[in-house]
Amino acid sequence: MLRFTNRILGLFVGLCVLAVSAQAQVNVPPGIGTLDDAVNNNTVSGQVFVLEAGQTYTLSDRMEPTVSLTIQADGGNCPVVPADCPLIQPESPDPLDPDDEVERVFGLEDDGVSLTLQQVAVTNTSPSGDSDERTIRFQAADLSATLDRVLVFDEPTMVFRIDDEAGDGAAAPDLFIHDSVFKDIDDRVLDDRGNDLGEVVFFGNTFYSIGGRVARDDGAVAASFRFEHNTVQFVRERILDTGDVTGDVLIRNNLLVDTGYRGGEAGDDPESQVRVGDVQGDATVSHNSWVFDNALLEDPVAPTLYDGGALDAIADNGTGATASQAFRPAFTDGQPAPFDFAGEPFDYGYAPSEDAFDASSAGQPLGALIWQGLTVANFDLAAAATSFLVVPQGGQVSFSFVIANNSNNAVSGDLFFEAFRNGNQVTRGRILSGSLASDAWFPGGFTQNVPGSAPTGDYEYRISIGTFPSQAIDTETFTVTVVPASGPVAEAGWSIAEATPWPSSEAAAEDAVAAAWTPEAGVSAYPNPFAERAEIAFTLAERADVSLTVYDVRGRAVATLADGPMAAGQHAVAFDAAALPSGVYVYRLAAGQRVETGRMTLVR
Secondary structure (H helix, E strand, O other): OOOOOOOOOOOOOOOOOOOOOOOOEEEEOOEEOHHHHHHHOOOOOOEEEEEOOOOEEEEOOOEOOOOOEEEEEOOOOOOOOHHHOOEEEEOOOOOOOOOOOOOOOEEEOOOOOEEEEEOOEEEOEOOOOOEOOEEEEEOOOOOEEEEEOOEEEEEOOEEEEEOHHHOOHHHOOEEEEEOOEEEEEOOEEEEOOOOOEEEEEEEOOEEEEEOOEEEEOOOOEEEEEEEEOOEEEEEOOEEEEOOEEOOOEEEEOOEEEEEOOOOEOOOOOOOEEEEOOOEOOOEEEEOEEEEOOHHHOOOOEOOEEEOHHHHHHHHHHOOOOOOEEOOOOOEEEOOOOOOOOOOOHHHEEEOOOOOOOOOOOOOOEOOOOOOOOOOOOOEEEEEEEOOOOEEEOOOEEEEEEEEEEOOOOOEEEEEEEEEEEOOEEEEEEEEEEEEEOOOOEEEEEEEEEOOOOOOOEEEEEEEEEEEOOOEEEEEEEEEEEEEOOOOOOOOOOOOEEEEOOOOOOHHHHHHHHHHHOOHHHOEEEEOOOEOOEEEEEEEEOOOEEEEEEEEEOOOOEEEEEEEEEEOOEEEEEEEEOOOOOOEEEEEEEEEOOEEEEEEEEEOO
């Protein structure tokens, strides 16, 4: 359920999508002080600041937003074509004032701020070569930052610094970094300084020439940690240390080249490149390629790839055969780069010189590679209970779902269930199996039998899409409470009573979608995921007071869409999200005694 490049399908049968009026965009002219002045004087939450592609924005002061906002380019193909990136940089200090210093680019000092950067370039180094020690500093609670196709370069210390004011537990900051490039970072990309993190996701990025580490743990705890489909080249110390994680860890399909070249002194234990702490959820480590040239070593003891925590995850999941390879990629000439690093290996794309490369890999930029024969199945799953979740022994519980394939290839998978009681797995089983064409999706439902002998109490019930039983790509979790039966019951075990068949063809999947969105379904929404606009229809059996509200994924209301009486009959509403950042939004319809909620995904 993490995506940045893999999208989350937020709609399932029986749920409605509602409409929100978008905030107006603000076009910011290039120059000195134009961007920080616009950001620091803004009081409109969700505002979108649009920068001119290829232009330079020099800051006269650090940006300290007090409300959530987005900064994005007005076009171009940043960072694949770096010259298209609007460049954000600090102003040089006054040479006549010895006390004048460079200001960092961002300081997040107000609780609840969400910062989104899309298709821009950011450096913490001024035109004079002076710089601050960090690009984005977190100094409040309940923060989040999303970097979507961003180029970050020439940072003398760290890109993200988490300070102790940033909160812990539910208030810890979230980081979503995808399809971005980090180049010439002297020390660390992420430094938690021993302070807790929320959800951490690195997906589809390139890290090139990192003087310390991509992610440094200093005793913090993260809610979840995902490092997938990244290319990492020339890291001096260690790639990442997840620290302890209360949820899941996924480290998969990464290409790691010449990392750990600092080495260790004689007599030292080798330093691992991927360190995993104690994980309370599921930990998966697989399909990572690491190659290292010993001639690069500064000290004689060569590094290793995994430490004990990562090795434990490999053993637990049986991924030893696919956990790692040693593979040095070939490159072709790629896009020319501006600024100061044209002509370096960073500018190269992949060459399809090995079977491990995907057939479409020629000329792709770093970070875009599908290798080792692993097709990244970007399955997305959304599910909802369609019956009471309090069920007697021998009873049944029912769910609806939507499965989507957001990858570029047809992929096969399994829909399966797992049930846990007191932290121990009591059962698991396959519900459906099949394949879906690229960008295809279908809705359905199933009914789960509950054994007559099942102990009473709460069960954690998981519905997953992936490969049964070893890999869950996306999971929905419910609490099912089993209560005593009122009389004798038949023993059916944890079996599936009935389920919608997996479509046998692409046409069958399209037919299933069409059938789901008939007016008789009561509620309909299409398309989902959507780029800017979705059409929503729902039916009221009688006149009712209706409340329609949309929330972001952190539970903050972003719009109240209706708050008053509506007549019986069918209603259609447009959800116009042109000025909202990409991501998942939760909508809630309350009409009389009827309350329905669901998720929808905005994808740029």
